[in-house]
Amino acid sequence: MLEFLVHLIPTAAILGVLIFVHELGHFLACRYAGVGVEKFSIGFGPELLGWKRHETRYSISLIPFGGYVKPKGESLEEVEARGGILDPTDFLAATPQRRFVILIAGVTMNFTLAYVLFVAMMCFGRPVLAPQIGGFVSGLPAETSALRIGDEVTSVNHKPVSSWQDLTMKILTSGGAPLNFTVKRGDENLEIQVIPQFEEGRDLFGQLTRVPRIGITWAENYIVEKYPLRVAVVKAAQLEWQLSTLTLQALGRLVTGELSPKTLIGPIGIVSIAGRAAQMGFAAVLEFTALLSVSLGVINALPIPALDGGHLFFLAIEVIRKKPLSTRTQERVTQVGFCFLMLLMAVVVFNDLVRIGVIDKIKIFLFL
Numbered sequence: 367m368l369e370f371l372v373h374l375i376p377t378a379a380i381l382g383v384l385i386f387v388h389e390l391g392h393f394l395a396c397r398y399a400g401v402g403v404e405k406f407s408i409g410f411g412p413e414l415l416g417w418k419r420h421e422t423r424y425s426i427s428l429i430p431f432g433g434y435v436k437p438k439g440e441s442l443e444e445v446e447a448r449g450g451i452l453d454p455t456d457f458l459a460a461t462p463q464r465r466f467v468i469l470i471a472g473v474t475m476n477f478t479l480a481y482v483l484f485v486a487m488m489c490f491g492r493p494v495l496a497p498q499i500g501g502f503v504s505g506l507p508a509e510t511s512a513l514r515i516g517d518e519v520t521s522v523n524h525k526p527v528s529s530w531q532d533l534t535m536k537i538l539t540s541g542g543a544p545l546n547f548t549v550k551r552g553d554e555n556l557e558i559q560v561i562p563q564f565e566e567g568r569d570l571f572g573q574l575t576r577v578p579r580i581g582i583t584w585a586e587n588y589i590v591e592k593y594p595l596r597v598a599v600v601k602a603a604q605l606e607w608q609l610s611t612l613t614l615q616a617l618g619r620l621v622t623g624e625l626s627p628k629t630l631i632g633p634i635g636i637v638s639i640a641g642r643a644a645q646m647g648f649a650a651v652l653e654f655t656a657l658l659s660v661s662l663g664v665i666n667a668l669p670i671p672a673l674d675g676g677h678l679f680f681l682a683i684e685v686i687r688k689k690p691l692s693t694r695t696q697e698r699v700t701q702v703g704f705c706f707l708m709l710l711m712a713v714v715v716f717n718d719l720v721r722i723g724v725i726d727k728i729k730i731f732l733f734l
Contacts, residue, residue: 499582
């Protein structure tokens with residue numbers, strides 16, 4: 367329990383930054399669009415700290431897993447309650463284009479923050495496993511190939527390799543096609559081909575399946591992966607695109623049943639990972655924060671009612687129909703979306719409890 371509470375501190379700090387940046391995007395977009403903001407809250411539930419400046423109430427609330435910006439005049443009920451006359455600073459009085467900017471701003475800020483953090487991480491440098499062969503798995507292709515222990519892999523199929531993680535990704539995504547390794551052995555650079563063999567293992571999404579393997583293990587050799595700014599700005603964009611694509615693919619596989627919900631990580635898992643990242647150093651914290659920011663950006667953009675993407679979906683319908691859906695319809699659909707999100711949260715929390723052994727302990731207690 368003490369370890370969990372210690373890990374909770376970096377988690378609260380990371381989530382606080384992510385939520386603040388996301389909501390700041392909505393807030394600044396409202397200002398840009400000339401829409402008033404009634405409340406800017408970090409967290410949900412009872413208010414711990416709050417103050418009012420001009421027309422906006424700023425709050426820090428008890429439950430840190432979320433936040434919101436409440437624009438002025440965002441619902442018909444609110445407008446009707448004051449006589450049905452739209453104020454020029456009401457959200458509903460803004461043009462569809464300006465409302466689009468307000469709704470997309472939070473997600474945009476998530477991706478922008480992730481990009482800035484990735485650039486900083488790459489310029490600052492981070493410790494990674496070197497792409498150096500430390501051993502072979504018996505019975506797999508690398509054991510009988512020309513590869514040797516101590517070889518440093520510099521490229522695969524003429525694409526540079528910078529770390530063991532990079533090397534692993536190239537093997538897993540090869541589809542079993544022949545791999546042409548360039549390795550450094552002493553003063554020599556050698557070209558060696560290895561054909562992967564499909565074996566049971568974990569894919570990029572952590573799912574147990576048959577994956578291409580060549581049977582190499584890493585050497586305990588850490589290097590600092592660091593790039594000049596001109597390279598970092600390009601690599602950061604590539605990394606963010608890859609992560610966004612992988613996140614969407616994972617969500618798609620969840621929907622089709624190809625990926626088990628057991629692979630999802632919830633709040634307890636995030637606390638554990640954030641704590642470990644804090645112990646590993648500043649670069650690891652930057653990387654984890656950026657990864658989480660990308661995930662939040664992708665998920666928030668999904669057309670699920672109660673998320674930013676859901677509001678954008680309603681706006682798209684309004685533009686197509688030339689009039690908005692009724693407030694009652696929007697509320698009902700949003701309630702369905704909210705229930706779905708709560709069910710999903712229950713699933714991921716259950717998964718977290720299974721991982722840390724709490725469910726097994728409960729079973730033992732109940733069936734003693």
